[in-house]
Amino acid sequence: MHIPVYGEEHTFLDKETGLLYRNSSFRETASLHTHNFFEFFIVVEGTALHMVNGTIVTLEKGDLVFIRPRDTHTYEFYYSEDFRIINVGFSRSLFRAIGAFLNRDEEMGRLTGAALPPCVRTDSRAGRRVIRAFKEIGARMERDNPLQTMLHARCDLAAVFVDYFFCYSGGGQEGGRRPVWLERLLLEMDRIENLQGGLPRMLELAACSQNHLCRVFQEALQTTPTGYINDKRLEYAVYFLTQSEEEILEISERCGFHNLSHFYHLFQRKYHSSPAKFRRQQTSRTEKNR
Numbered sequence: 127m128h129i130p131v132y133g134e135e136h137t138f139l140d141k142e143t144g145l146l147y148r149n150s151s152f153r154e155t156a157s158l159h160t161h162n163f164f165e166f167f168i169v170v171e172g173t174a175l176h177m178v179n180g181t182i183v184t185l186e187k188g189d190l191v192f193i194r195p196r197d198t199h200t201y202e203f204y205y206s207e208d209f210r211i212i213n214v215g216f217s218r219s220l221f222r223a224i225g226a227f228l229n230r231d232e233e234m235g236r237l238t239g240a241a242l243p244p245c246v247r248t249d250s251r252a253g254r255r256v257i258r259a260f261k262e263i264g265a266r267m268e269r270d271n272p273l274q275t276m277l278h279a280r281c282d283l284a285a286v287f288v289d290y291f292f293c294y295s296g297g298g299q300e301g302g303r304r305p306v307w308l309e310r311l312l313l314e315m316d317r318i319e320n321l322q323g324g325l326p327r328m329l330e331l332a333a334c335s336q337n338h339l340c341r342v343f344q345e346a347l348q349t350t351p352t353g354y355i356n357d358k359r360l361e362y363a364v365y366f367l368t369q370s371e372e373e374i375l376e377i378s379e380r381c382g383f384h385n386l387s388h389f390y391h392l393f394q395r396k397y398h399s400s401p402a403k404f405r406r407q408q409t410s411r412t413e414k415n416r
Contacts, residue, residue, distance in 0.1 A: 129198060133162035139217055142272035145279055146215030147264030155211065158200040164221045165193040166286060167213035168248070168256050174209040175202040175361050177369075179242055181316045182361045185209075188253045190290055192237060192244045199243070202368055212260045216283060220276065224284050233292045242313065246290050256286065304346050307332075312354075321359050322382040325352055359383060360396055367405045374401050 132138055138146045146165070152174065169189045176183045176191075178199035185191070185201075193199065195218065201209065216224075225234050237244050248256060259282045266275045311332050314320055320327050325336075328351055332339050336351075343351050359381040366377045375386055378401075383389035393401050 130157075130159045131162055132156070132159050139163055139215055140267060140272075143267060143275050143279070144217030144220045145263065145267060145275065146213070147260070147267055148215075149212050149261075149264075150210065152201070152209040155201045155209075158198065160196055160198045161193060161215070162195050163215050163217050164195065165213055165215040166260070166283070167191050167193065167211045168253065168260065170210045170212055170257065172209035175364060177202060177365055181242060181318075182358070182365055183242070183245065183316060184361060185245075186247070188248045188250070190246050190248050190253075190256055190286075192291060194238055194243065197243050202364060212257060214260050214263050214279075214283070216279065220280065220283075224280055224287065227280060228284055228287065230287075230292065234287070237287075237291055242316070244291055248290065252290070256290070259286065305342070308342060308346060315355065315358060318362055318381070321355060321362065322380075324355055324382055328355065355382075356392055357396070360393060363389070363393065363401065364397075364404070367401055368408045374405075377401070 140146065144163075146163075149170075152172070158177070168191075169185050169187050171187055173184065173186050176185045176199060179197060225231070228234070263275075263279045263282055266278055270278075311328070314331050315328055320331065323330075329336055329339065339351055343349060343354060347354060349357075362381045363377055363383075366372055366380065367374075370377075372380070378384075378386050378389040381389075383392075390400060393399075393404070397404055399407070
C-alpha cells in the first residue's frame with residue numbers, strides 16, 4: 127500500500143515560515159499518511175481512534191500529541207463524528223532551532239525516540255491555553271511578516287515542549303500522575319500481539335500479582351485489567367472492520383476473542399451496533415465522502 131509523505135508529495139508547510147496551521151473536523155482529517163516535518167495537534171472536541179505506527183490509541187478532548195517525521199497515522203470513527211483537532215506543523219529546521227534554544231537534548235531525544243508519538247492529556251484550563259497558542263500562530267501567519275511569525279512560533283512551540291512534554295514518561299497521558307511502570311505496561315498492551323495473549327500476557331509484562339494489578343487499574347483507570355484488554359481489542363476490531371475485508375469471525379479471533387458470541391455481545395454493548403451493521407454504516411459514510 128502506498129502511504130503519502132506529506133511535505134514531499136504534498137506541500138503543506140508555508141515556504142517562508144516553515145509552519146502549518148489547521149483546524150480540522152473529522153471529515154477533513156487525512157487518510158493514512160506520514161510526514162517529513164513535525165506536528166503538534168490537540169483534540170478540541172470528541173473522541174476518535176488514532177491508528178499510529180501499527181497501534182491503536184483512543185484520543186479524547188484535551189489530548190495533546192507530538193507527531194514526528196516517519197510516524198504513520200490516521201483517524202477513525204469512535205462514537206460520533208464530532209471529532210475535531212487543531213494542529214500546527216513545523217519544519218525540521220524550526221525543530222532544530224527550538225532544540226538549540228531550549229538546550230535540553232536528553233528530553234528532546236526521549237520525545238523523538240519513543241515508539242509511539244508522545245501524548246499528554248491536558249485539563250480544560252491547559253487545553254484552552256494550548257488552543258490559544260496554536261490559534262495565535264495561525265493568526266500571525268495571516269497578518270505578520272515571516273520573520274516575526276517564526277520568532278513568535280518558536281517561543282510558543284518551545285513553551286509547549288517545556289510545559290507539557292518534558293515530564294513525559296514514555297507512553298502515557300495524565301501528565302505523569304500514573305506510575306511509570308503502568309504507563310509502560312499500557313504502551314505494551316496497545317500492541318495487538320500482547321492483546322491476543324490477554325490477561326496472562328499482561329501479568330507477565332507487569333511482573334506483579336493479579337490482585338495488585340487489579341487495585342492499580344481501579345485506582346488509576348477506573349476499570350479492571352480484563353475490561354481494559356477487551357476495550358483495546360474492540361478498538362482493533364473497529365480498525366479491521368473499516369480498513370479490511372476480513373470476515374467477522376477472522377477479525378474476532380485476530381483481536382483475541384475466541385468466542386464469537388462474546389465478541390458480538392461486547393461490541394454491541396460498546397458501540398450500540400452489531401459488527402456487521404457497524405461495517406455497513408462506515409462503508410456507506412466513506413462512500414458518501416468521496
